[in-house]
Amino acid sequence: MQLFNSLSQIINISTELEKALTSFISKKSFKKNEFLLRADEYCNSLYFVEKGSLRGFYFHEEKEITNWFALEGDFGTSFYPFISKTRSYENIQALEDVEVSVLNNTELKKLYSDFPETEKLGRIILEDYYSKLEERLINIQFKSAKERYSNLMENRPQIIQRVPLGHLASYLGITQETLSRIRAGN
Template identity: 35%
Template sequence: MSIEQIINQIYPVPETSAQKLKQLVEEITLPKGRILFEVDKISRNVYFLKKGIVRAYLFQHDTEVTFWFGREGDTIISMKNYVDNKPGYENIELLEDCDLYRIKTSDLRKLFAEDIHIANWGRRFAETELIKVEERLISRQFSMAADRYQELITHNPDLVQRVQLCHIASYLGITQVSLSRIRSKIR
């Protein structure tokens, strides 16, 4: 996905503003297994996923708990880093070799102060991320695991092909055995 498509899917801005944003972008490629954000560390960057898959997880009683997957077109960010400039609580790992767009948070903040269209883009960006978190929280609290799995394969059918089942089970809040049972019932 191109940076122009990603910018516009967040919030369309005039071409002059889009050019300012694009000038900040550095395109990078990082290998599978790389930890992009680390617990208790501050990252000074925002990433947009051009190609690949990532997951966010944390440790609970020495067990990795996956709570988010990112894929092409998604933003990769620690909101605690971004909003409060404080160490994040999550690890974000690349599950495939990834092509990314990177923007320094400090440069982005400067543009927010200079360009109202980019400031509105940044507001919409933060609002969109908040809605995604809210949807995941509500789904996790009020949906059965089988329903969450069905929603996952309906909206992200390729995820099951690209992500290890242990991560999917963790994301759904169930064991791999339970996930196998759910999958066999759906087939």
């Protein structure tokens, strides 16, 4: 599992912990366009993308707004509902055929109490989400559409290759037409 690789870069994984993880984590597969979570459901699962890609999105005035993308090695969940046990406002969907490792909420709690070192993990994931959210806010508030696009280009070029234009546009907070023009180089 690629997940172990990723985790071991954050914390040291003892054989004990590895055993626990193996028993807690399940693997699932989803076909392209399948939903892992629908709005209004409770989000109990933290997904880790082993292969393929996911996106989180919600509807705003009939239009889909993509909130995040998760490629191989990324975590993906409806973050706030996951930690607060409120209903999700967002959907999680497979962008391509995808394999994920799944850790659910109750088991994560167990991990925390049995292996305190995993709390660091939770903190790191949280920080990740929070700082990405902040970054997006700053981006949308201060950067032009063009700058936002080139930022994405720099930081996550694979996304641009693998994701349809419309999703990219809504993620960047612009219309598809504008993104198309940017791409054309004005």
